[in-house]
Amino acid sequence: MKFAGTWHIKKMELWDEDFCNMEVQAYVTVDKSGNGDFQFGLVSGQIDGEVVENRSGERFEFTWDGNDECDEAAGSGWLQLQDDNSLEGNIKFHGGDKSLFWATRI
16 A cells, blocks of 8 residues: 555644654554554544545545543544655544644655
8 A cells, every 4th residue: 555654744734843743753654454543742543544536546534543632532534645755634633623734754
């Protein structure tokens, strides 16, 4: 799967770099079966997703559950390749914020 790997989140629409990297370098990982995890700031979660076709090509769509500052959190998101080593994504909290982000493959 093209999306498999570890990606460093370089920029987020809603949160600055200091927040995103406060505990670890912000990242998202996806394995070949569509599972993975992510962390930015004090938000972390487990991903369950699949590759889907849309008008602009393929993208990886996922749901997630995890924690936001020790409170349970869940949501959805997507990843779309810009080239082999960079992607644009979106992460959404159920009933809350959503943010675009940009990441590069490690």
